Amino acid sequence: MHLPGWISTEIRFRGGTTKEGQKHFEETWVKKNVPMKRSGLPHEMANIIVFLASDEASFMTGSLVIADGGLQNWSEPQIPYTKV
Numbered sequence: 001m002h003l004p005g006w007i008s009t010e011i012r013f014r015g016g017t018t019k020e021g022q023k024h025f026e027e028t029w030v031k032k033n034v035p036m037k038r039s040g041l042p043h044e045m046a047n048i049i050v051f052l053a054s055d056e057a058s059f060m061t062g063s064l065v066i067a068d069g070g071l072q073n074w075s076e077p078q079i080p081y082t083k084v
Contacts, residue, residue: 005068006030008039021083029081035070 012022031037048067051057066072 003064003066003068003072004040004045005034005066005071006039007042007045009042025081033071033074034068035074038069040067040069 013019017025026039030039045067048065052060052065
């Protein structure tokens, strides 16, 4: 199973998010809560999916692949997001 974190894609704008709102979210929540200080990129998730679908992953069964920039391992409480 692939467990992605916050991934920066264009689909967020279809739900009504503005570019200003996205920038605010990145600055106030992502950079403060995700240890890598950024959102994931689509090609990073694609690389994982290609690996999981390849013969290179032929011995994997029932595995969790977490790709969240370290958020799963972050020990401090997350800061709540406040909407603009």
